[in-house]
Amino acid sequence: QKEVEQNSGPLSVPEGAIASLNCTYSDRVSQSFFWYRQYSGKSPELIMSIYSNGDKEDGRFTAQLNKASQYVSLLIRDSQPSDSATYLCAVPEGPGGGADGLTFGKGTHLIIQP
């Protein structure tokens, strides 16, 4: 049974600062990692995926992966109030890179304070 652990928060960050969200996972063979954003009452939306150790940047978002430590993080630079949401970390259920479904963490509730 795969497990994905996240601090549920809330994590409060002032506007313009860097928000750092962390996630650990139990299955060493996981090769793909995903970050979803979910606004209150809305559906999850994929914002980042990462497959290799190191950093992957997309606009204000940077995903960081350390497979040896089984740790993946999401950094949000220049945080905006519109970034306030729950951020979900996910790994594939099976070897299919996510095609077989995902195991999610409980999510971290991020609040950006104006």
Add this chain to the structure above:
Amino acid sequence: EAGVTQFPSHSVIEKGQTVTLRCDPISGHDNLYWYRRVMGKEIKFLLHFVKESKQDESGMPNNRFLAERTGGTYSTLKVQPAELEDSGVYFCASSQGGGPGYTFGSGTRLTVV
């Protein structure tokens, strides 16, 4: 392009009753997934269809849950008889080629009283 549509958006039923949730995926998407989030818990995978075939139903909680996707278009998830612990938000998602870039529906909030 229309998104993934789920209905009803909310359902309140009594314990022991039957409820059927429906999901209309994005047109042309062969892969359809059902997930559930119970309050205070993480989103849990229930099952995966490829067209009309069940690819993986390992996440289905028990035999009170029945999912179908006749014709490979829309899907239904029936809960019969419903129990209190079935309360939660049921999400459907679809993708064309499989993989995590799938689109979620807005969910059905089920409350069993």
